Amino acid sequence: MHEPHQLKVYKFGGASVKDAAAIRNLCHIAREHAAGAPLLIVVSAMGKTTNALEELYHRAHSHLDYGPQLHSLRAFHYAVADELFGPTEAAADEALRALFQELEDQLGALEPGDYDRQYDQVVSFGELLATRIVSRALDAQWLDCRPLVRTDHLWREGRLDWATTEQNIRSAVPPLLPRGPVVTQGFLGGTGSGQTTTLGREGSDFTAAIFAHCLQASSVTIWKDVAGLLNADPKIFDDTVRYPEISYQETIEMAYYGASVIHPKTIKPLAVKRIPLLVKSFLDPTAEGTIIHDCRHDSLPPAFIRKTGQCLVSFESKDLTFISEENLEVIFGALAQVRLKIHLMQNSAISFSVCTDFSAYRLDRLLDMLYEQFTIHYNTGLELYTIKNYDAASIQRLTQGRDLLLEQRTRQTFQFVSRGA
Ligand code: ASP
Numbered sequence: 001m002h003e004p005h006q007l008k009v010y011k012f013g014g015a016s017v018k019d020a021a022a023i024r025n026l027c028h029i030a031r032e033h034a035a036g037a038p039l040l041i042v043v044s045a046m047g048k049t050t051n052a053l054e055e056l057y058h059r060a061h062s063h064l065d066y067g068p069q070l071h072s073l074r075a076f077h078y079a080v081a082d083e084l085f086g087p088t089e090a091a092a093d094e095a096l097r098a099l100f101q102e103l104e105d106q107l108g109a110l111e112p113g114d115y116d117r118q119y120d121q122v123v124s125f126g127e128l129l130a131t132r133i134v135s136r137a138l139d140a141q142w143l144d145c146r147p148l149v150r151t152d153h154l155w156r157e158g159r160l161d162w163a164t165t166e167q168n169i170r171s172a173v174p175p176l177l178p179r180g181p182v183v184t185q186g187f188l189g190g191t192g193s194g195q196t197t198t199l200g201r202e203g204s205d206f207t208a209a210i211f212a213h214c215l216q217a218s219s220v221t222i223w224k225d226v227a228g229l230l231n232a233d234p235k236i237f238d239d240t241v242r243y244p245e246i247s248y249q250e251t252i253e254m255a256y257y258g259a260s261v262i263h264p265k266t267i268k269p270l271a272v273k274r275i276p277l278l279v280k281s282f283l284d285p286t287a288e289g290t291i292i293h294d295c296r297h298d299s300l301p302p303a304f305i306r307k308t309g310q311c312l313v314s315f316e317s318k319d320l321t322f323i324s325e326e327n328l329e330v331i332f333g334a335l336a337q338v339r340l341k342i343h344l345m346q347n348s349a350i351s352f353s354v355c356t357d358f359s360a361y362r363l364d365r366l367l368d369m370l371y372e373q374f375t376i377h378y379n380t381g382l383e384l385y386t387i388k389n390y391d392a393a394s395i396q397r398l399t400q401g402r403d404l405l406l407e408q409r410t411r412q413t414f415q416f417v418s419r420g421a
């Protein structure tokens with residue numbers, strides 16, 4: 001029997017399961033590359049299914065007709081299943097039928113208000129459907145992660161109860177591994193009372209790290225449509241370079257600044273157990289990719305990171321007094337309450353500015369809370385750029401021709417906010 005510490009955890013995101021050919025490729029990778037080691041596979045919703053479910057849910061909750069959206073969701077999943085299993089087998093698939101029935105029942109029974117809780121109950125179907133299809137295609141065991149990954153009631157951003165989760169995973173998973181690969185859902189969790197939660201958009205990487213941490217896996221591999229961890233998103237910047245290896249620390253910082261390649265919460269659970277994280281291309285699975293582990297760097301090429309949809313909010317004291325610690329306490333308190341995260345902040349004599357994601361709803365609530373005390377200005381439609389390990393040339397290259405609203409530099413990091421292109 002295999003030792004559990006030989007376990008490999010593979011994570012496949014939406015793009016790697018977007019159609020039948022992609023799922024066949026996944027099966028090939030799982031069979032060829034895990035080399036007989038025990039294997040746990042974490043899967044996200046197929047393609048853009050989570051966005052589609054968000055829209056479907058929003059329509060249903062707003063009492064708009066959602067029939068066409070539900071129909072296309074069903075048609076999409078059945079088309080993939082038809083191609084993989086043949087139409088007769090797909091039509092007879094009891095698990096798929098039951099999931100669509102359950103989804104339909106949930107949508108029909110939505111209650112007014114309670115938006116975030118019901119969002120989790122509906123949007124979670126993407127991962128449930130994807131894992132049913134993938135586990136059948138691979139002839140693997142399907143595991144419901146929701147009774148194992150225990151969170152609190154912070155809907156759409158469930159916070160993990162590590163102790164309970166670890167206990168659950170350690171008792172449920174090891175007995176399954178000798179029987180063959182196990183397929184489970186990314187992104188999902190559950191409360192103690194059995195309601196579904198989600199871990200935040202793009203949270204499947206984090207799920208892979210949770211399982212690997214709890215089971216002391218030998219490695220985690222995130223299979224992506226890029227060649228590894230690059231110093232910039234090739235869809236946005238040209239001349240990208242791949243890091244053959246990079247430290248946990250550097251990766252955490254890049255994820256924090258918004259590099260979309262790995263969910264920011266993924267690294268810590270792996271780093272504390274020194275579990276290496278491999279980022280590899282599912283299009284070229286034998287290529288080297290990137291290994292993220294304990295290592296030292298003398299110098300690294302500059303990394304370029306862009307966050308769009310940003311908003312710059314400035315608070316001025318109304319009586320020309322300086323921004324004090326007391327003022328900051330009030331501002332931070334309000335930001336935390338409306339759940340706006342600060343990506344960058346700057347203080348001057350009588351004003352304090354923060355760059356956050358733009359959300360009309362959250363910003364309105366913030367203004368309501370603070371307008372009596374401060375004069376507030378804000379700009380939307382902005383971009384936040386970060387250059388990590390900058391040099392003069394990289395700053396020149398990125399700032400050229402841009403209208404900078406705010407800039408800041410520390411020893412390793414140069415950041416600025418500018419208007420969107
Ligand atoms: N399917 C979820 C999302 O699109 C989780 C993930 O992809 O990691 O946000």
Ligand code: MG
Pocket residue numbers: 013014044045047050202
């Ligand atoms: Mg996804």
